[in-house]
Amino acid sequence: MRLIKMQQLPKEHAILRIMARPSDVNAQGDIFGGWLMSQVDIAGSIVATRHIKARVVTVAANNFYFIRPVFVSDVVSIYGQIQKVGTSSIAIDIAVYIERKVEDDIVVEKVAEAEFVYVKIDELGQAKPI
Template sequence: MVADAATPVGDLTLRTLAMPADANAAGDIFGGWVMAQMDLACGIRAAERAKGRVVTAAVKEMSFAKPMKVGDTLGVYISITRIGRTSMTLQVEAWAQRYLSEVMERVTHADIIMVALDDDGKPKEIPPE
């Protein structure tokens, strides 16, 4: 991933509004809320690809470049970059569309590894596309 990306990479998988309950007293959205939305988006995309249940196995390095504010719309973009036997790596970008504006800024990005599970909670093979 390019650190100074000007446009989102990947498919828009989740879009939501940052609300006052997601913020601290200064109006900055909690980083944990952004991370949770990224995890939800990965779960959606990975479950579609695995055709079943998935869990988060790892989150590679994440740092926040820009703050999210109350009223911003968060867009989470996903690209599957690697598929193994039972796991996959997803490149995830979180972008803020600023309140009442066309301005989009990348808030953070990470690689997240998801594992496909069978009905007993054990890793299962990811089917071919």
């Protein structure tokens, strides 16, 4: 089996890696975009929480681009890095790649990208300075 790299996986470790399953498809048989957005939100919150070391909530999903469809059994790898840290918010740039078996080869493709913004909150759900 050969690894065909149409694109390279980022050198960093993936924040989240998960296989797309049949239960995650839309009416057309592709993976539902809402499922992918949910996985991206989880991954972004991991980056934000690790940096802030506190509870965060999602306040924005900006510029979410679905570049290519995701299929059942694709291995989805989500990468994120801090774009900006504000007074109480943190913006995370996210990139989503898949590894797909095609005949005897593995194809790597970037399938989505987005910016997610999180806000640090206290136990009452109020924004707190970072």
